[in-house]
Amino acid sequence: MMSIQSESQRNGNGGSELQKDENEGSESQKDGNGRCEISNGTYSKDAKLVESSGSTIDGNEILALVEWLNYIVPYLRLPTDASEEEIRACLIDGTVLCRILNKLCPGSVEMGGSSDPGFANVKRFLVAVEELGFPPFELLDLEQGSLVPVMRCLSALKTSFDFGFWEGNTKNETKTGGELLEIEYLRKIDRNQSFKRYGQQGTQNGEGTQGNSDDSTSEVTVPPALLEQLKQGTNVDLCDVKILESIKSTSLDNASTRALFTVGNRILDDSAERNNGDVPQHLAYLLRKVMQVIEQRFANQAVNLRIQNNMYKGREEKYQMKMKVLETLASGTSEEIQVVLNQLKQMKIEQFNIEEKQKIEEQDVLRLKEEKDQMGLEISTLKQELQTTKSTHESHCLQLEANAKEAKLELERKLKELESLLTGSKKNEKELETSLESVSGKWKQKEGSYQSFVNFQVGALKELSTALESTRCEIMSAKQSYFEEFNCMGSKLRGLADAAEKYHVVLAENRKLYNEVQDLKGNIRVYCRIRPFLPGQSQKQTTIEYVGENGDLVIANPSKQRKDSRKLFKFNKVFGPAATQEEVFLDTQPLIRSVLDGYSVCIFAYGQTGSGKTYTMWAQCNINRGMGCQLSSPK
């Protein structure tokens, strides 16, 4: 920081200027001091940011700072050629500043939302920066003034980051302001080496940075071997006058203090050995330069120590203040302590809420970005749809226009057809009128004839009505006679019903008597039917000798003698071979009637196979079916 201060020049101009070298071409304009202002307000490596007090920050430092900001707060995405106003816009609400400090030293500063009133975030940042011993800036600088103090503050933070002072990542391990001043001093030495540290992969620290230095007058012209020897503090061949002549004062800046002492001692020893205590002029020159560098370093150290001392004093005062507050709290009532504790709790809760809000805001930002992307996609798809719809609409319009033209032509054609039809219909109308007149004449004639026919019909109707009246009289008289006859018939029917009733009584009595007769005839009756010879039978010999009317049947047995040669059988009746089916049925018919009267009857046939059982029973069934009765087959 001190080295920057020593470089600053006060020119007395108000406001800040963006400047770059004279080589920048037509975009730049020279001011009175021979510096160039940048018309488009963006930085280049050779540009300088000049404060009203005259102190500057060169373009390399600004670019490095912008890269560092992007590295620490990735969502910033500041362009490397960001203008002063762009940098101011992203820092003005203080959230980025607080975020940087919290990233380096978590919890070092409370952070509100971006909408915090009255630059609350910036004020918190400034308090925290001051506490940590970094160079602060004024609120006005960030609002509308020069950005140099702001950049310087950020630069100091960046330097501390470069030298790993935040690696512990806790508040207790942070460095003091004095230590940071030392870092600033070292940074001055190593500025070019750390320039390309951020965002440039494959570039090692210090690689190829010497040639990029903007300070061409301070370039090291010492041969690398000698410089290395100086840095390592090894013995140098001081007899090489050419080499010593090529040494410039700034080349010694890169050597360590120990190396410088070694060089000085070596020069003195060599002088004592070779020239009896006399020091050659070139060695004296080198010795003087070494001593100047050492003196300068000591002076710097002294200044650093003074500043450090002042800071320690400031801190001590602060701690004493805090101790006093704590003592008053300790000596106060428990209620006051409770109040303070409650306030502390409240503050913690508020801090937690603020952090939560911050997280939510970050999430909202991400979500909004996603939504924005989504909306962008939707808009593009909608645009495409609109384009396609537009094209389809246009094609549709063209189609409609073509259709309209076709329809118009069609209508014109139809109009012509209708006109021709109209003329034709007019002709038809005239023809129809003439035919109508002739038809109406015919209809008038027909009307006359119909009138006469109607008159005739009316006369006939009158005659019919008189006839109807006489018919009605006749019907009435017939109805009268019908009622009389009906009454007469009713009396007759009653007589018939009485007779029928008597008939049923008689019938029941008759049935009873009939069944009694059947019983008298015998409950079990045995009939015999003799089957005639069948047409195919060759030998027609029969054993039947006699068939009696009373049911006797004599069978001859030629194989036996005398008495046993004939056998007499007795049946209720014997049907001979000539007996017909009807004859057989006539004898069983009364039994069928008994069945109808509700008596149980069983008829079955018995005999050897082929003797005619089925034939006979089948005949019974066939004949009985005619009487509404069905007998069961013997089989």
Ligand SMILES: Nc1ncnc2c1ncn2[C@@H]1O[C@H](COP(=O)(O)OP(=O)(O)OP(=O)(O)O)[C@@H](O)[C@H]1O
């Ligand atoms: N009274 C009849 N007049 C003429 N043909 C007869 C008479 N009785 C039987 N037949 C004939 O004799 C044959 C045998 O008769 P049927 O089949 O009725 O005997 P069946 O006793 O029922 O024999 P099966 O016990 O083997 O059944 C038949 O061809 C039948 O037409």
